[in-house]
Amino acid sequence: MNLIGLAPDEMIQADIRTLIHPQLSADHLQRVVIVEGHGCTLTGADGTTYLDGSGGLWLAQIGHGRRDMAEVAAAQMQRLEYSTCFWDFTHDRAVELADRLLSIAPANMSAVHFTSGGSEGNDAAIKAARLYHHRRGDHDRTWILSRRGAYHGLTYGGGTATGIGSLLEGQGPHLPHVSHLTAPHSYRRDLFAGQDPTEFCIRELEDRIQQLGPHNIAAMIGEPIMGVAGLITPPPDYWRRVREVLTRHDILLIADEVVTGFGRTGEWFAAPDLCMQPDIIVTAKGITSGYLPMGAVLFSKPIADVLRSGVNGFPVGFTYFGHPVACAVALKNIEILEQENLLDAARDTGQLLHNLAAPLADLSIVGEIRQAGMTLALELVTDPVSRTPFPDAGVAVGRRLRDEFGVLVRVSAGSSLVLSPPFVLTENEATRLIDSIGSLLRQITRSQPTV
Numbered sequence: 376m377n378l379i380g381l382a383p384d385e386m387i388q389a390d391i392r393t394l395i396h397p398q399l400s401a402d403h404l405q406r407v408v409i410v411e412g413h414g415c416t417l418t419g420a421d422g423t424t425y426l427d428g429s430g431g432l433w434l435a436q437i438g439h440g441r442r443d444m445a446e447v448a449a450a451q452m453q454r455l456e457y458s459t460c461f462w463d464f465t466h467d468r469a470v471e472l473a474d475r476l477l478s479i480a481p482a483n484m485s486a487v488h489f490t491s492g493g494s495e496g497n498d499a500a501i502k503a504a505r506l507y508h509h510r511r512g513d514h515d516r517t518w519i520l521s522r523r524g525a526y527h528g529l530t531y532g533g534g535t536a537t538g539i540g541s542l543l544e545g546q547g548p549h550l551p552h553v554s555h556l557t558a559p560h561s562y563r564r565d566l567f568a569g570q571d572p573t574e575f576c577i578r579e580l581e582d583r584i585q586q587l588g589p590h591n592i593a594a595m596i597g598e599p600i601m602g603v604a605g606l607i608t609p610p611p612d613y614w615r616r617v618r619e620v621l622t623r624h625d626i627l628l629i630a631d632e633v634v635t636g637f638g639r640t641g642e643w644f645a646a647p648d649l650c651m652q653p654d655i656i657v658t659a660k661g662i663t664s665g666y667l668p669m670g671a672v673l674f675s676k677p678i679a680d681v682l683r684s685g686v687n688g689f690p691v692g693f694t695y696f697g698h699p700v701a702c703a704v705a706l707k708n709i710e711i712l713e714q715e716n717l718l719d720a721a722r723d724t725g726q727l728l729h730n731l732a733a734p735l736a737d738l739s740i741v742g743e744i745r746q747a748g749m750t751l752a753l754e755l756v757t758d759p760v761s762r763t764p765f766p767d768a769g770v771a772v773g774r775r776l777r778d779e780f781g782v783l784v785r786v787s788a789g790s791s792l793v794l795s796p797p798f799v800l801t802e803n804e805a806t807r808l809i810d811s812i813g814s815l816l817r818q819i820t821r822s823q824p825t826v
């Protein structure tokens with residue numbers, strides 16, 4: 376069927392007939408057909424324009440629709456559109472990108488494995504952690520520690536590490552030997568039985584390690600700052616303390632930087648500033664700003680050495696490992712981030728968003744404001760004293776911002792309104808984003824006496 380020239384309504388009908396969308400709940404039976412993007416603006420098939428406050432799904436760092444990215448992709452396709460990196464083969468773009476990634480990664484990272492996205496990267500990281508111990512004779516180290524509410528993708532490996540049970544419904548047995556801990560979501564104080572969140576989390580970690588047996592645990596996986604859970608910024612000492620416990624028990628630490636990597640927090644990676652010191656870093660999304668599907672897993676030297684040993688080396692990897700066009704696009708993306716000082720922009724404009732949003736903390740619907748670089752979250756509550764999550768915020772707030780204000784935001788974990796815009800967001804666009812959110816939240820506060 377030729378869809379070109381379909382009217383917006385026909386396109387929506389064709390979508391409903393033909394596509395199985397990811398995570399399409401009954402709440403989202405509406406369709407918004409996007410046909411163009413430039414900078415921070417997306418345009419719908421009916422001509423409506425939207426200010427993209429979400430950066431798609433936490434990416435679009437350099438903004439939408441850049442001609443220089445298209446030119447790099449076209450040039451690479453004409454020179455070498457595909458060649459494999461299996462067995463003896465390699466190609467210049469994969470080598471260049473691996474080298475470039477190591478030049479911006481924390482100093483202990485020593486080798487790179489490419490994927491097509493974040494879930495695949497987390498699977499590779501979990502396999503690598505188990506294999507690392509296995510090849511060193513620690514055959515029982517199979518358990519993976521994760522956290523409730525975490526998002527590590529939806530493959531069987533990453534999906535089991537993801538701490539959102541509803542996403543596993545009816546799909547049979549998942550990855551065995553995955554155990555979830557409490558997330559350091561300080562605002563949700565009911566999680567910590569009246570104790571300090573860090574102390575609670577560290578004690579729980581120590582207890583769990585003893586329950587499972589330290590010699591049965593391969594790794595802990597965690598997002599430095601939890602994205603999908605609602606931009607959960609951990610207490611200052613959390614990761615340093617976790618790392619210290621893990622090191623004591625020879626348990627590896629996997630940082631899932633799929634959201635936080637490539638400048639989202641104002642640095643290339645979020646782990647160093649949080650004293651996380653991971654052994655493995657998983658990336659995707661911002662590595663190409665979303666221009667092509669790609670991910671990369673970075674390994675410290677001891678792990679890389681083990682993965683290079685053995686008859687099969689690291690027996691993980693797919694057809695599109697180090698796809699030349701995706702590598703060329705990632706290299707250009709990193710060049711743009713650097714040359715246009717977009718990490719500084721992420722830090723500065725993120726701070727501006729925070730300053731603009733700060734007065735909203737006086738509204739009773741806003742329980743807490745969290746920010747890290749170019750991400751900002753407003754925790755929506757029915758009452759700041761009880762901290763009861765605001766119900767159906769996706770529909771009541773997210774959809775209304777889109778339909779009435781032309782502003783795209785994400786509502787995560789039910790009640791966290793999260794912004795993660797492109798780093799090229801202008802001051803005017805930042806003001807429009809926060810003004811729109813402020814207007815709607817004031818309206819809701821006025822119309823709901825209980826709020």
Ligand code: PMP
Pocket residue numbers: 432491492493494495497526527528529598602603631632633634659660
């Ligand atoms: N890890 C994190 C932290 C993520 O946020 C996501 C996606 N939102 C993933 C992994 C999965 O990445 P992908 O969808 O590319 O498989």
